[in-house]
Amino acid sequence: MQPKRNTWQREAVRATLAEAHGFVSAQQLHQSLRDGGSTIGLATVYRNLAGLVETGEADSLQSPEGENLFRSCATQGHHHHLICRSCGDTRELSATVVEEWTQRVGAEHGFSEIEHVVDLFGLCARCRAARSA
Amino acid sequence: MQPKRNTWQREAVRATLAEAHGFVSAQQLHQSLRDGGSTIGLATVYRNLAGLVETGEADSLQSPEGENLFRSCATQGHHHHLICRSCGDTRELSATVVEEWTQRVGAEHGFSEIEHVVDLFGLCARCRAARSA
DNA sequence: CGTTATAGTGATAGCCGTTCTCATTTAGAA
DNA sequence: TTCTAAATGAGAACGGCTATCACTATAACG
CATH class of the missing domain: 1.10.10.10 (Winged helix-like DNA-binding domain superfamily/Winged helix DNA-binding domain)
Structure with missing residues (x-):
């Protein structure tokens, strides 16, 4: 340290x-x-x-x-993001499903030290409403 | 055009x-x-x-x-990648699990038009062997 | 307290991937 | 063949980031 x-x-x-x-x-x-x-x-x-x-x-x-x-x-530890591509508002996600999937897929192909980039970009409810207004 | x-x-x-x-x-x-x-x-x-x-x-x-x-x-349409960070060797992946997860999480947060970046980087078997040699 | 070793700082130079500029070349239509 | 503008290539320029290094100031110790 x-x-x-x-x-x-x-x-x-x-x-x-x-x-x-x-x-x-x-x-x-x-x-x-x-x-x-x-x-x-x-x-x-x-x-x-x-x-x-x-x-x-x-x-x-x-x-x-x-x-x-x-x-x-806000959240400690590994997590992902859901980001509004319009206003930048961000939700933190934890995703056991995804973690398991990456490990499994990595192992199946004989890969180790898997690093993954998993980020979701979307349009949040407020921005969707604003746009259709 | x-x-x-x-x-x-x-x-x-x-x-x-x-x-x-x-x-x-x-x-x-x-x-x-x-x-x-x-x-x-x-x-x-x-x-x-x-x-x-x-x-x-x-x-x-x-x-x-x-x-x-x-x-x-090679593959047309949506897919993901598992890439060796050392030699660049790549496997194309389809991942129903991930697709479903992104849709579900998006819906839960009221987000629409979800776009996702899901790429895995790792060390392939050959490169791992070469490195420890 | 003051002393002191050294982690941390800041200005700037340098690096690296990418894009821009512009004179020159060349594809493709007439 | 002639013509015109798309495409090219060398190098300059750019932007984000890291390295360098003399200087500053934190905090442990006396």
């Missing part, structure tokens, strides 16, 4: 991430902080985000454009 | 992609072509790959590292 010091930068990243409504990019987060008067560096934002992901305090996923997005995580 | 001309470059990309065993990056494909004596440019490889994806002749997905990978598509 590496030593971890408490810095105001780490806390600032944590706080700003928590304030964000959905998934945010590291750069957006950095900009928010700078806009708020912080002198925090971009590299530090990246480092702390990576740290938060490692400890399970934050989630990360790739946007379809290949950018890494982050979100402060 | 935009005009499409037939160039030897397009055909070369198609052919080399078909020869590849699994998912390949644009850069790898370009390198293969150059190694084979072709004078094709990198930008052209990118352009033609994008074109093939658009017409459904090729699949594309993001690796966990954020790189775009391409593959000439």
Whole structure:
């Protein structure tokens, strides 16, 4: 276990991430902080985000454009997301079915160290209503 | 409909992609072509790959590292992939379990038009053996 | 308290995949 | 053959991210 010091930068990243409504990019987060008067560096934002992901305090996923997005995580442990492609609203999902399936399929093909990307994008009820209005 | 001309470059990309065993990056494909004596440019490889994806002749997905990978598509219609992160060898999967799960979860949360990204990355038997040797 | 070792920081350079630019080439129609 | 614009290719540019390294400040210890 590496030593971890408490810095105001780490806390600032944590706080700003928590304030964000959905998934945010590291750069957006950095900009928010700078806009708020912080002198925090971009590299530090990246480092702390990576740290938060490692400890399970934050989630990360790739946007379809290949950018890494982050979100402060409510649920501990492994889980997936259902994301509204219109408003970005996110639901956290746990999916035993999927976990079992990945393991089984991996084993059947002789693959090990299975990593899986399972994210659902859809249109939430509110956005669907708004669109048809 | 935009005009499409037939160039030897397009055909070369198609052919080399078909020869590849699994998912390949644009850069790898370009390198293969150059190694084979072709004078094709990198930008052209990118352009033609994008074109093939658009017409459904090729699949594309993001690796966990954020790189775009391409593959000439055997199965028509919706399917998933199990990909060796070392050699790129790929198995196409159909997964009724997963399809059902996505629909159910979407409905439970009032989401519609569910799109899902489900791709598995692992280490195939051959690469695992090679690594421990 | 003050001292001190070192984890953490921040500016910036660098890396890597991808896209853009633009002069040149060439497919395909006339 | 002639013509025109789609397509090409070399390299510049771009954007996200990581590495570097001198400096700062946390927190353990005296």
